[in-house]
Structure formats: C-alpha cells, structure tokens
Amino acid sequence: MTRELYSLAPTYRAVATLHAPVEAVAGRLGTVPADLELIDEHNSRLRSGADTLEWLALRLAMLGCEFEVHEPPELAAYLRALGARVTRAAGDGS
Template sequence: PRFTPRPAPADDLAAYVSQGVSTRAYAERATIVLHAPAEEAAQRITPADGVIEPLDDHRCLLRTGAHHLDVLVIHIVLMGFDFEVREPPELAGRIEEIRDRLSRALGPAPPPSPAGNLPAPARPAE
C-alpha cells in the first residue's frame, strides 16, 4: 500500500465526525441537559449542531459549541426545550445577564388580578 493504515479514531465514526464539527471546532463548548427525549431533540438538532446522548426517557444530554457564548445562548433558547446548563458556568452567567436585560426591556409585570375580580366585559356604545 501507498500508506500505512492506522486504527480508526473511534468505534462510532459518525459520532466522532459529528462531535468534531459541532464542538471541537469552537472556542466555546457547552454541555446541556435538555428536558426532552433524545428522539424529539434529534428532530430539531442536526449532527452539525451538536451531539445528543439519551439520559432517560424524558431527558438527553447535548454537547455543542460556538465561537461566542452569546451564540450558544441564542442557539439553545431557540431549540424550544427547557434545559439546564452543566458546563461551562460562564454560560449560565451569560444567560442570567441576558434574562435581566430582557426583563428590563419588558418593564415591570402588571400586577395579578385578584381571583374573581375580572373586569366586566365592555358594553357597546349607545
């Protein structure tokens, strides 16, 4: 042969390539618990977006990456699943900062109306 074959870098080559393009290529890497079954998450997350590992029937682990923490925040939030940040802690801090900025942009929440004290329906003008 023209070259000496070497052993494969992993048993699951598809997962190896997916991890290479979705996490290793980026400066910022994250491990996230998604509150969704792995099969459901896989319908919204491509192998280029991250590697999904089932945790149980209702949760899965997502390993993903981006060039900046803000891109990770947007990407994770727009997936549409509840989630928990496992690492890095800086990502959780960045999410808190963005949450606070969004809260300021929305202004104070209206006070809740007491039960049974709903406003009367509007009457047509006479």
C-alpha cells in the same frame, strides 16, 4: 497545519441537560454539529461547540424546552445576564 486545525476548533464547548426527549429536540438542532444523547425518556444531554457564548445561548433558548447548563460557567453567567435584560425589556406586565 496544526495552527489551521486549531483555528477550526470551537472556542466554547457546552454541556447541558435538556428537559425534553431526544426525538423532540434532534430536528431543532439544524445542521450545526452537536452530540445529543439519551438520559431517559424525558431528558437528553447536549454537547455542542461554538465560537461565541451568544450563539450557544441563543441555540439553547431556541430549542423550546427547559434546560440546565453544566459547562462552561461563562455560558451560565451569560444566560443569567441575558435573562435579566429580556425580563427588563418585557416590562412589569402592567
């Protein structure tokens, strides 16, 4: 039974500051469980889990606001690599 419960736990737990009010992002989180807390009228904190870094990164990117990742460090590294790939894919703008 314990093994089954651990298999349901997310592999990664993310903590990020979202530079948007709670009301602006709450509806964008969908049905995936997450904790969203008020920091102030312009910022909120998201605590969320997922099985992959890719899912966490895409989830944050799709919120449509600026954000800062506090945990895990692997997520921040993944986002840097993803950002570099996206920038290269977009070309130099000429």
